[in-house]
Amino acid sequence: MNQAISTPGAPGAIGPYSQGVRAGNTIYVSGQLPADPATGALVEGDIQTKTRRALENVREILQKAGAGMGDVVKVTVYLKDMASFAAMNEAYAEYFSEPYPARAAFAVAELPKDADLEIECVAVTAG
Numbered sequence: 001m002n003q004a005i006s007t008p009g010a011p012g013a014i015g016p017y018s019q020g021v022r023a024g025n026t027i028y029v030s031g032q033l034p035a036d037p038a039t040g041a042l043v044e045g046d047i048q049t050k051t052r053r054a055l056e057n058v059r060e061i062l063q064k065a066g067a068g069m070g071d072v073v074k075v076t077v078y079l080k081d082m083a084s085f086a087a088m089n090e091a092y093a094e095y096f097s098e099p100y101p102a103r104a105a106f107a108v109a110e111l112p113k114d115a116d117l118e119i120e121c122v123a124v125t126a127g
Helices: 047-064 082-092
Strands: 002-005 020-023 026-032 072-079 102-107 117-124
Touching: 020 047, 026 047, 047 082, 047 117, 072 082, 082 102
Parallel strands: 072 102
Antiparallel strands: 002 020, 020 026, 026 117, 072 117
């Protein structure tokens, strides 16, 4: 049975979807923009600042589900500009340790709210 995950520690959904869903031991975190949880507004700054904000939002959703960044097995990063990949990667590395999750990164034409990046993930817990 699927269970929606919702926390005020991450921005609310801007459409008909859940911040995350638990299906058994698997947690699916919806794409997180670099948005301030209190206001929903995108944060200002460079791609590293935005990457950290998006990953903090991911972390909050995982914590609400009883998981952590070490439980993440797959991440997808959507970038508005692939030229920002190296800088994004530096900030991203602050949030994960070995064994690193599998990952894909794509350049996309446009993201919601005209964001520079969006990050989604899948985590698996022991129980």
